[in-house]
Amino acid sequence: MTQSNILLESGTNELEIIVFEAAGALYGINVMKVREILQPEQVTPLPHSHPDCEGIADIRGEIVPVINLEQVLGNHGHDAKESKFIIAELNSRKAAFRVTTVTRIHRVSWEQIESPDKLESGDRQMTAGIIQLHEKLILLLDYERIVHDILPSTGFMEAPENHAADTSADASILIAEDSPMLQRLLKDTLTGAGFSKLTIAASGKKAWELLEEDSSRFQLLITDIEMPEMDGHHLTKKVKQHIDLPVVIFSSLITTDLFHKGEAVGADAQISKPEINQLIGSVNDLLSSAHVSSSPAN
Numbered sequence: 001m002t003q004s005n006i007l008l009e010s011g012t013n014e015l016e017i018i019v020f021e022a023a024g025a026l027y028g029i030n031v032m033k034v035r036e037i038l039q040p041e042q043v044t045p046l047p048h049s050h051p052d053c054e055g056i057a058d059i060r061g062e063i064v065p066v067i068n069l070e071q072v073l074g075n076h077g078h079d080a081k082e083s084k085f086i087i088a089e090l091n092s093r094k095a096a097f098r099v100t101t102v103t104r105i106h107r108v109s110w111e112q113i114e115s116p117d118k119l120e121s122g123d124r125q126m127t128a129g130i131i132q133l134h135e136k137l138i139l140l141l142d143y144e145r146i147v148h149d150i151l152p153s154t155g156f157m158e159a160p161e162n163h164a165a166d167t168s169a170d171a172s173i174l175i176a177e178d179s180p181m182l183q184r185l186l187k188d189t190l191t192g193a194g195f196s197k198l199t200i201a202a203s204g205k206k207a208w209e210l211l212e213e214d215s216s217r218f219q220l221l222i223t224d225i226e227m228p229e230m231d232g233h234h235l236t237k238k239v240k241q242h243i244d245l246p247v248v249i250f251s252s253l254i255t256t257d258l259f260h261k262g263e264a265v266g267a268d269a270q271i272s273k274p275e276i277n278q279l280i281g282s283v284n285d286l287l288s289s290a291h292v293s294s295s296p297a298n
Contacts, residue, residue: 010264011237013230016107017131019138020086022099023075028106028131028138029086030226032253035094037102038085050150057096059087065151066096072126072146090144091252091274095151097143106133113140113228115178115202128178129228144252144273145181169194171219171287176207176235177250178227185276186222186250193280204230208238215243220287222279225251233265240266246286250279 017028018037038059043066045055054066064087070076086097108131116127116139129140173195177183183200190198199218201207204227211218221239223232236247246268254262254272262270269282 010261011233013110013234014107015110015226015231016105017138017140018086018102018105019133020084020099020102022069023073025073026103026136026138027069027073027099028140029088029097029143030140030253031105032258033088033090033143035087035089038087038096040081040083040085040098041096052150054098057085059085059094059096062094064094064096065147066098067147067150068098069141069146070098070100072150088143089255090147092255092272093147093274095143095147108133110204110227110231110234111229115228125180128226142179145179148181170197171195172197172199172217173283174207174210174218174221175200176204176221176223176227176232178202178224182224182273186279189276189279190283193283195283203227204232204235208235211239211243211245215245218245219290220246220248220283222248222250222283225249225253233261236262236267237265246290248279248282248286 016031018031018034019026019028021027041057041059043055043057046053049055052068052071054068056063057066066085070083083098083100084102086099086102088095088097113129113131116130126142126146127139128142131138131140173190175183175186175198177186177200187198187200199210201210204223207221207223208230223235225232232249232251236249239245239247247266248269248271249262249267250271250273252273254270259270268286271278271282
């Protein structure tokens, strides 16, 4: 697969999704998460593993866990011979998702993607967004949540450590994150480090609206990349064009190949989501720098 010209730019608030079928419905995954699509490889079962984890497969010399999305989505009678592997990289780790078939790639705007708030609670926890495309509904799944639930010991997310409060712990921090699981993790980690003034926005658009109302309320922004309505790259670009505010991008899409996108929109720091404990150090450093630069000269 090749990236299109629009995706070589940063902050356009657009993405490309690969649409695939699983359990009789259509789903999408961000192209930036996909490394390749393959015919199924031989899978070696793992003892005492989660029932939705088929085992491990050798993908071009790399051992990768295989998650059966058919089963995750409720289809336990699917013929595994009639399927595809989507090899995805999430939080700097790889996983293979078994799906029925892959259809095509679509370019969409994050503005077209709706929050899954209207879904039932169980479906909502597994879904990151909903898009209506050519009169068909496509669900964007929370793949990080799926992998974390099925493979909790694979290091897709660090356990937060206790951190001592910094001198900048009274700073007010705005968090743009749509995942309830990540919202809780960020809140617990930052609170444990002594940061109590936290405001959480469930999308980049909502975060921008808060900043437009009164940006002086906040001393730092932490943002995900993938969010309905407005993604984190577009939010960062708008902030850097209009507001003097440090921005930390905290996302599963921080890879060597994609790091330049955050740099292009002016992010002050970029941290992959497994490295939750690096986040506190970056936050402290940026707040300390901002405090020094804003202090009156002697």
